[in-house]
Each structure stands twice: as C-alpha cells, then as structure tokens.
Amino acid sequence: MSNRYKLIKCTINGKEREVMIDVRASLTDLLRNDFRLTSVKKGCEVGECGACNVLINGECFNSCIYLAVWADGKEILTLEGLSDPDGGISDIQQAFIDEAAVQCGFCTPGAIMSAVEILNEGRELSDEEIRIRMSGHLCRCTGYENILRAVKKTMLKRLGKAEQ
Amino acid sequence: MYTGKSVKRVDAFDKVTGRTRYTDDLCDRSAYIAKVLHSTIAHGKVLKIDTSEAEKIPGVVKILTCFDLKEKHYFPTAGHPWSTDPGHQDVADRLILTDTVRFYGDDIAAVVAEDEVAASQALRLIKVEYEEYPFVLDVQEAMKDGAPQLHEAFPNNILKHTRISNGDYEKAIQEPGLVKVEGWYDTPTVQHCHIENFICYTEQVNGRIHVVSSTQIPHIVRRVVAQALGIDWGLVRVEKPYIGGGFGNKQDVLYEPLCAWLTLQTGGHLVKLDVSREETFVCNRVRHAIRSHIVSWVRPDGTYAARKLECFSDQGAYASHGHSICAKGAGSFPQLYPCENVEVDAYTIFTNKPAAGAMRGYGIPQAMWAVESHTEEVAAVIGEDPLVFRRRNLMPVGYEDGFSKNKLYTDSFNQCLDKAMEAIDYKRKFAEYQNQTGDVRRGIGMAVFWYNTAVWPISLESSSCRMVLNQDGSFQLQLGETEIGQGADTAFSQMAADVVGVPLEKVHIVSCQDTDVTPFGTGAYASRQTYVAGFAIRQTGLLLKEKILDYAHELTRMPVYNLDIKDGNIVRTTDGQALMSLAELATEALYSLSDSRHITAESTYQIKSNAYSFGCTIAEVEVDIPLCKVKLLNVVNAHDAGTLINPALAEAQVHGGMSMGIGYGLSEKLIFDPKTGRALNNNLLDYKLSTFMDHPHLQALFVENPEPTSAFGTKGLGEPPACSVAPAIRNAIYHATGVAVNEAPVNPHILFKAFTEAGLINDEPKGPSQS
Numbered sequence: 057m058s059n060r061y062k063l064i065k066c067t068i069n070g071k072e073r074e075v076m077i078d079v080r081a082s083l084t085d086l087l088r089n090d091f092r093l094t095s096v097k098k099g100c101e102v103g104e105c106g107a108c109n110v111l112i113n114g115e116c117f118n119s120c121i122y123l124a125v126w127a128d129g130k131e132i133l134t135l136e137g138l139s140d141p142d143g144g145i146s147d148i149q150q151a152f153i154d155e156a157a158v159q160c161g162f163c164t165p166g167a168i169m170s171a172v173e174i175l176n177e178g179r180e181l182s183d184e185e186i187r188i189r190m191s192g193h194l195c196r197c198t199g200y201e202n203i204l205r206a207v208k209k210t211m212l213k214r215l216g217k218a219e220q
Numbered sequence: 221m222y223t224g225k226s227v228k229r230v231d232a233f234d235k236v237t238g239r240t241r242y243t244d245d246l247c248d249r250s251a252y253i254a255k256v257l258h259s260t261i262a263h264g265k266v267l268k269i270d271t272s273e274a275e276k277i278p279g280v281v282k283i284l285t286c287f288d289l290k291e292k293h294y295f296p297t298a299g300h301p302w303s304t305d306p307g308h309q310d311v312a313d314r315l316i317l318t319d320t321v322r323f324y325g326d327d328i329a330a331v332v333a334e335d336e337v338a339a340s341q342a343l344r345l346i347k348v349e350y351e352e353y354p355f356v357l358d359v360q361e362a363m364k365d366g367a368p369q370l371h372e373a374f375p376n377n378i379l380k381h382t383r384i385s386n387g388d389y390e391k392a393i394q395e396p397g398l399v400k401v402e403g404w405y406d407t408p409t410v411q412h413c414h415i416e417n418f419i420c421y422t423e424q425v426n427g428r429i430h431v432v433s434s435t436q437i438p439h440i441v442r443r444v445v446a447q448a449l450g451i452d453w454g455l456v457r458v459e460k461p462y463i464g465g466g467f468g469n470k471q472d473v474l475y476e477p478l479c480a481w482l483t484l485q486t487g488g489h490l491v492k493l494d495v496s497r498e499e500t501f502v503c504n505r506v507r508h509a510i511r512s513h514i515v516s517w518v519r520p521d522g523t524y525a526a527r528k529l530e531c532f533s534d535q536g537a538y539a540s541h542g543h544s545i546c547a548k549g550a551g552s553f554p555q556l557y558p559c560e561n562v563e564v565d566a567y568t569i570f571t572n573k574p575a576a577g578a579m580r581g582y583g584i585p586q587a588m589w590a591v592e593s594h595t596e597e598v599a600a601v602i603g604e605d606p607l608v609f610r611r612r613n614l615m616p617v618g619y620e621d622g623f624s625k626n627k628l629y630t631d632s633f634n635q636c637l638d639k640a641m642e643a644i645d646y647k648r649k650f651a652e653y654q655n656q657t658g659d660v661r662r663g664i665g666m667a668v669f670w671y672n673t674a675v676w677p678i679s680l681e682s683s684s685c686r687m688v689l690n691q692d693g694s695f696q697l698q699l700g701e702t703e704i705g706q707g708a709d710t711a712f713s714q715m716a717a718d719v720v721g722v723p724l725e726k727v728h729i730v731s732c733q734d735t736d737v738t739p740f741g742t743g744a745y746a747s748r749q750t751y752v753a754g755f756a757i758r759q760t761g762l763l764l765k766e767k768i769l770d771y772a773h774e775l776t777r778m779p780v781y782n783l784d785i786k787d788g789n790i791v792r793t794t795d796g797q798a799l800m801s802l803a804e805l806a807t808e809a810l811y812s813l814s815d816s817r818h819i820t821a822e823s824t825y826q827i828k829s830n831a832y833s834f835g836c837t838i839a840e841v842e843v844d845i846p847l848c849k850v851k852l853l854n855v856v857n858a859h860d861a862g863t864l865i866n867p868a869l870a871e872a873q874v875h876g877g878m879s880m881g882i883g884y885g886l887s888e889k890l891i892f893d894p895k896t897g898r899a900l901n902n903n904l905l906d907y908k909l910s911t912f913m914d915h916p917h918l919q920a921l922f923v924e925n926p927e928p929t930s931a932f933g934t935k936g937l938g939e940p941p942a943c944s945v946a947p948a949i950r951n952a953i954y955h956a957t958g959v960a961v962n963e964a965p966v967n968p969h970i971l972f973k974a975f976t977e978a979g980l981i982n983d984e985p986k987g988p989s990q991s
Contacts (some may be wrong), residue, residue, distance in 0.1 A: 080337070094245035095238025097464070099415040100497040104904035129740055135238040149236040153228050158873040159236030159704025162415040162464025168236065191912040194904060196413050196465050197705050199879030200911075201874055201918045 064128040067138030083119035095135035095165035106193035109166035116173040135165040151206040159197030222714040226868030251492040255339040259321040259328035262572040262897025263355035264317040269852040271395040279338030285329040288316040295448040295693040298541040299471035301680040311539035319881035323535035324897040325502040335661035347472020355572035359532040370570040373932035377570040380543035385560035392526035398517040405590035408889035409509040414752035424488025437743030438733040466704040468578035501902030505577030511533040526561035533568040538575040543568040549587030552653040552670040592667035592947035630925040632834040632860035640858040663956025669943035673936030674748035674830035683756035683825040684739030689819040693802030694726040700741015707869035717760030721785030747936030754931035755825040833937035835859035837948035848971035856919040863933030874920035877941020884908040885946030
C-alpha cells in the first residue's frame with residue numbers, strides 16, 4: 057500500500073502547495089476535495105464535457121482525466137485564481153456577465169478557463185477558430201452564442217480593436 | 221422601471237468567480253457514498269443477489285438489495301402538483317429498489333461505502349441471478365396481444381389512451397374533390413444532458429430527513445420522499461441549491477427516495493448519491509419518442525376538410541409524467557390548424573426502455589415535428605407555397621380554446637413569421653433555391669409552433685411569495701418558483717423592485733428553496749415561472765407597500781393616498797417631495813419605542829388562467845448529397861412571449877432552446893441494442909449533443925404583444941424555443957433536395973437511406989469488385 061500515496065509539490069492559483077495524494081486521484085479530485093476549489097466541475101469525469109478545465113502551465117486541460125500525480129512541479133490555475141485578492145475580476149469574467157453568457161453556470165468555469173488560454177495567446181482568431189478552440193465545452197443552456205460573443209469581444213478589446 | 225431592461229443576472233458574478241455552490245460543493249466530506257446496482261437484463265425477475273464478496277471490500281458500510289425493502293410503498297415520480305382526487309393522481313409504480321426488472325438499468329441494489337472507490341469496487345462484485353422474460357422495445361409491438369407485459373394493471377402496455385373527436389370525420393371525407401395526404405412521423409429518444417448530473421445527499425437531523433437535491437421541484441420532492449418512505453410529509457425537509465440545468469429531467473423525483481432510505485438504513489448517516497453521466501442517460505428520464513400518423517383531407521381551395529392524428533408515445537418502463545406529454549402534443553393538433561372535423565387518438569405505451577418524463581417542450585417538439593413536416597407535404601401535394609398555405613390555415617386571431625380559455629389576442633403567428641422572414645431574407649432565398657441540381661444544394665424551410673404556458677386548468681397553479689423588510693430598506697424576496705439556470709431570480713427581482721418601488725440592489729432574492737422556510741410552490745416547469753410568480757410578486761409587493769405606507773402615515777402624518785414609494789424613498793405624491801427614505805422608515809419600524817413593527821408581507825395567488833405562447837423557426841441549410849451531410853447555414857427563431865422582463869436573458873433562453881432543437885433535428889438519438897435492450901451510446905462522446913462547431917449564428921427575435929391575462933404582460937418562453945427548430949430544418953432539407961425525411965434526427969444514416977430510395981445517390985460500389 058505504501059506506493060498508493062505520493063507527496064507532490066505544485067503551485068495552485070499562485071500559492072506553492074505540498075500535498076500527499078492518492079496516486080489514483082484525478083486532478084479534479086485533488087482540487088475539489090483537498091483545496092475545495094469547487095469551480096472545477098464534474099460533468100462526465102471522462103473528458104467529454106470540459107466543465108473541469110483548468111490551466112496547467114498555461115495550457116488548458118480536462119482535469120478529470122489528468123492524474124493528480126502529473127501535477128507535480130506544475131503551475132495550476134483554476135477559475136478562483138482569476139479574481140484578484142481584492143475581489144476584482146478579469147475582463148473575460150466581466151464579459152461573461154455582460155454578454156449574458158452565463159445561465160445555469162455549471163459549464164462556465166471550464167469555458168472561461170479555455171477562453172483565458174485563447175486570450176493569453178494575444179492574437180486575433182476568426183469566429184470559426186474560436187469555435188474550434190472552444191469546442192471541448194458542452195453547454196446545454198446557451199447554444200454557445202453568447203459565450204462566443206464574450207470571448208470575441210474580450211479578444212478584440214485586448215487587441216485594441218472595435219468589434220466589426 | 222427595471223422590467224423590460226436587460227439588467228445583469230443577479231447570480232452572474234458568483235457564477236463567473238466559482239463561488240456559486242451546487243449540491244456537490246455543499247456536501248460535507250464525511251458523507252457515505254452510495255452507488256446503485258442496475259440490472260443487466262431488460263425484463264425479468266431478480267431471483268438472488270449475492271453480496272458476500274462485495275461486503276469484503278474495505279470501506280463498505282452496507283449493501284442493500286431489493287430484498288431488504290421490507291415495506292413496499294409504491295410512489296409516483298412526476299413533478300406534478302399532488303391531487304387530492306385519487307382519480308387525478310399520478311401512477312404510483314416505483315419502488316426504492318425493485319426485484320421486478322423492467323428495463324436494462326433498473327435499480328436493484330445499492331452499496332453504501334466510506335468512499336467512492338470502495339463503493340465502485342463492491343458494486344462490481346455483486347452477483348445477481350435473474351429469471352429473464354422476453355422484452356419489447358417498440359411501441360406498436362408492445363400494444364399487440366401476446367407482447368411482453370410490463371405492468372399488470374395496464375393490459376397491452378397501454379398506460380392511457382385519449383381521444384378527441386370534433387365534428388364528423390367519416391362524413392367530412394366524403395366531400396367530393398378532396399385530396400388525401402398521409403404520413404408517419406418519428407421522433408427519437410433523447411436526453412436532457414444538463415451538464416450537472418443529478419445528485420443529492422440526505423441526512424437524519426433531529427429525527428427528520430434532510431434532503432439536499434439538484435432538483436427543479438423541492439416541494440414535490442418533499443412529498444414524494446415521504447410517500448416512498450411511508451412517513452409524514454413534515455418529517456422531510458428538502459433544500460434546493462443552485463443547479464446545473466434541469467430541462468425537465470429534474471422535474472421528476474429521481475434518486476432522493478433511495479438516498480433517504482439509505483440514510484435510514486445506516487443509522488441516519490449522511491449519504492451522498494452522485495449519478496454518473498452514463499447513468500443519467502439511462503436511469504433518470506428521457507424524452508418520449510413519439511410516432512405519429514397524420515391523415516389530412518384537403519379541399520382544392522387549400523383548406524382542411526378533415527384531419528386525423530394517431531400518436532404512440534414511448535413511455536419506457538415506468539409511468540413518470542406518463543400520458544400528460546403525449547396528451548399535450550395531441551391537444552395542440554386541433555388548435556394549431558383548426559378544422560371542423562378532427563379525430564385524435566393518443567396512446568402512451570410502456571416498453572422495456574428507460575422511463576420517459578418531462579423534457580423542454582413537453583410533447584410539443586414531437587407534435588411539431590409531425591405536424592409541421594406534414595404541413596409541408598400538404599402544401600407540396602396541392603402545389604402551394606408552404607408559407608401561403610400556413611397563413612391561410614393557422615389559428616386565427618380571436619381563437620379561444622373552450623377548455624383552457626386560452627385566447628389568441630393578437631396576430632402572433634404572422635407577426636413572428638414576417639419578422640423571421642425579413643431577418644433571414646426568406647423570400648429571395650426561397651425563390652433562388654427552387655429546382656436545384658448538383659451534389660450540393662441549399663434550401664430554406666420554416667415551422668411554427670403551438671405552446672401554452674402553465675397547466676391551468678389541468679392541475680393546481682398557485683404561487684406564494686414572501687417579502688421581509690430590512691433596516692436599510694432592502695428586503696428578502698422568497699418564492700417557491702426555482703432558479704434552474706433560466707434567469708428566474710433576476711426576472712423576479714426586477715418585478716419586485718418595480719412593484720415596491722426600490723432600486724434593484726435593494727431586492728435580495730433568496731435563491732435556495734428550503735421546504736422548511738420557503739413559501740409553498742410547485743417549482744420550475746411548463747414555462748410558467750415568470751407568468752405564475754408574477755401574480756404573487758405583484759400581489760405581495762402591493763401588500764408590503766401598503767404596510768410600509770401605513771407606517772409612513774404614522775411617521776409623516778400624511779394620508780396614505782398621498783404617499784408612494786419611489787426609488788427607495790417615501791414620496792409625497794402631491795408635490796413629489798421625498799419625505800424620508802425607506803431605510804429610515806424601516807429602521808424606525810424595528811426599533812421604535814412606541815410602535816415597533818416587523819414589516820413583512822406574504823401571500824398566495826391562485827392562477828386560474830394561462831396563455832398561448834407562439835412563434836416560429838426558419839432554417840437555411842446546405843445539403844451535401846453524396847456525403848449525406850447537412851450544414852445548417854442560418855437559423856432564426858421569432859417568439860411572441862408577451863412583454864419581455866429582461867430582453868438579454870430572453871434572447872439567451874431562446875439560443876439554448878434553438879441549440880436543443882438543432883440537436884433534435886440533426887444529431888441526437890439514444891440508441892438501444894435490439895438484442896438486449898441496453899443503451900449503446902449513453903455518454904457524451906457517442907450521443908451527439910451539439911457542440912460549438914454545430915451551430916451557425918443563432919438569431920432570436922421577439923414580437924412583444926403584452927399578454928392581457930398576465931401580471932406583467934409576460935408569458936412562457938422557457939420551452940417554446942425548442943419546439944419548431946427540428947421541423948424547420950427538415951423542411952429546409954426537403955426544399956433543397958425534394959426528399960421528405962419523416963424520421964428525426966436527420967443524420968447521415970437516415971439521409972443515406974432516403975437519398976438512395978429517391979435515386980439521388982447510387983449505392984453501387986465504385987471500387988474494384990471483390991470477386
């Protein structure tokens with residue numbers, strides 16, 4: 057049983073963490089259970105829906121099919137990490153509010169994290185490219201329309217361009 | 221005025237920061253984990269369950285089987301208000317665990333363990349012996365004599381048959397010169413696919429059962445859990461936190477009774493039952509697959525002489541919402557295109573498949589698939605533009621339904637059609653896409669829909685509201701109507717702010733329903749939230765205002781009739797002067813040494829009306845005939861949902877419904893293995909839910925004719941957007957190719973068959989011969 061558990065070190069939302077984990081645990085389990093980062097949602101637990109997406113070293117992953125042990129030495133960012141310590145929120149979070157891109161809110165955290173990955177690249181994507189990049193997220197409420205709008209508006213704003 | 225404005229959602233900030241707590245986020249980690257053992261046969265009897273190996277797994281607390289259920293309390297699961305008339309009660313055919321298996325996936329045992337891994341390991345080690353019976357998956361097969369029988373009380377598996385007969389059909393069809401148009405139309409079994417699976421947890425607290433559940437209907441869950449356990453209803457307390465979508469699946473009591481029973485079997489311990497995606501598809505509820513047969517007799521002038529509908533609704537193994545769904549769809553038939561001579565026979569049939577329940581549209585998407593596919597064919601047979609044919613035959617302004625007393629007050633259909641046609645450039649495209657040749661063709665098609673808000677007079681409609689004034693002039697707003705993602709809390713807050721006369725931020729909506737403290741209400745369904753809650757909010761708001769102004773009279777010595785509340789101030793109406801703030805009044809009211817009052821208001825409004833909510837879809841497609849692929853190029857929905865409380869949220873609601881309609885028309889279908897009855901694609905990879913890639917820009921338009929019966933001019937919008945999309949797509953494909961596909965979804969499998977039969981593609985292999 058001794059190799060069932062392993063000590064890992066990682067950075068979660070900017071804080072260095074050391075934690076003993078069950079090697080069978082997913083990163084979703086680690087974030088939800090050990091750190092109560094409950095923005096990381098479970099919609100399928102097999103990498104189909106995207107509700108659990110987080111950034112790992114800046115890249116977006118389904119945390120439900122990413123083993124917690126693999127997070128050793130990595131930098132993890134969840135939705136909670138986007139808010140600043142004073143409670144201020146990022147432009148993409150504000151855009152989700154402004155564009156009515158939030159309904160039940162269950163797919164929202166994962167979708168925002170994918171949007172962050174796209175926006176951090178700092179380049180302009182076509183609607184089609186945004187759709188491709190966001191296609192790992194399933195949403196039953198919005199028809200994706202306003203999520204697309206929120207991502208696009210934020211992208212153009214960051215690039216200093218007005219929406220055409 | 222806040223109503224009519226696109227204010228931001230009151231819950232959006234917490235949702236974009238990850239602060240919103242859903243059921244799983246609230247459950248204490250000390251909870252035992254429950255997992256359900258599902259049957260691996262479609263029909264039969266459980267003879268023996270051997271749990272000995274499973275019990276050896278460390279961490280297993282208890283394994284309970286159908287044989288441990290000593291008291292058998294059969295219960296209904298539909299999220300309908302209870303009826304005190306036994307003749308109108310839902311069919312009580314469920315047990316917490318069953319030894320009679322009626323579908324592949326039935327609940328026969330449960331493991332309670334200290335953690336999820338132990339529960340899953342134990343589940344795999346349970347051995348079950350069955351006596352297998354033959355099973356039936358097709359509705360019409362199930363009705364035949366000699367078919368396998370699911371429930372003793374329902375011969376030929378007919379849960380219910382209803383008949384509508386207006387005029388004299390047989391006589392009417394004798395009229396000379398009539399053209400007969402006939403067709404069969406099939407809709408698939410689909411699932412709600414809310415992204416949060418069903419989950420609940422239960423615990424015994426002070427001798428009562430405390431249930432926290434991802435549900436649309438907390439007060440109904442309370443009643444059914446008590447019925448299932450055979451205990452007093454007051455011994456159950458249900459809390460509903462934020463939920464990750466419902467769409468009707470959570471308008472059913474799902475696993476709350478089992479979870480509560482497991483708590484009782486483990487000394488009252490906290491037990492969590494979290495359902496997997498795979499279980500959600502099979503062991504929750506699905507949409508009724510309905511097969512419809514329509515016969516129309518059309519006069520040379522393009523009017524209907526007589527019409528007939530037969531529909532067969534696939535109930536699956538248990539009654540759930542039962543015949544209500546098929547009956548609602550069938551009920552739309554004589555109304556949408558009124559005709560003097562109509563016959564309708566609607567059947568709901570048990571089959572050995574997952575139980576079907578409520579799903580967004582409640583029988584109307586199925587009915588519109590059949591009726592609007594058929595309408596297109598009728599127009600084609602008589603050689604008329606389908607738009608012209610529809611305009612002539614649609615429900616006219618002034619039409620009133622004798623039963624519901626619903627009335628079409630305005631020309632909603634034509635206004636919606638006009639608006640949608642203009643937005644999508646219908647007329648030009650319709651002409652341009654006529655008579656195309658070649659492999660890739662475009663088409664444009666339309667469909668209208670019939671929908672009525674709420675359920676009066678079929679069952680109880682009542683809404684209760686409570687407002688509690690705080691020291692700062694703000695107040696809590698509580699309702700039994702539930703926020704399930706649609707934005708109800710925001711709309712309710714807007715209404716309440718307007719009625720009482722305070723800034724929106726002074727309204728604190730209590731989102732979580734708790735049956736111990738929330739006023740009674742039956743929850744979210746039938747697109748009724750803004751309609752029914754509107755009455756209770758207006759009535760209660762006026763009551764609160766009356767109490768506030770009565771106290772203001774004491775403080776200001778002004779007559780009540782010269783006082784009003786505006787923007788959070790007590791205003792003298794004669795000169796518009798603000799005499800004091802509501803905060804000053806509220807603080808004085810609580811702490812006054814001479815006249816202390818806790819100012820609150822609570823009232824119930826019983827709604828004895830409901831409202832038609834109509835609209836249409838126009839879709840433009842490109843069909844690649846050799847590939848049998850359809851690309852949706854453009855789609856627009858136009859709705860008359862009365863006055864919009866929040867246009868941005870209304871638009872968002874329509875997008876979601878359109879998305880569901882696109883899946884219904886093109887890709888979604890739960891498939892069953894004919895050899896075993898097992899669902900073959902019960903996961904989000906193989907079940908083709910629409911993704912970002914499957915939608916064009918979704919356009920949502922509105923015609924705002926204030927609904928005269930409504931407290932705020934509003935009427936249903938939750939379900940209507942999903943009702944007419946699929947047939948509009950189907951009609952666009954028909955327009956593009958001339959091929960009428962009557963089976964949804966119109967996926968490549970269906971199109972390959974249809975195009976081959978139509979001679980559009982040649983099935984001859986083109987590669988080298990195998991011989």
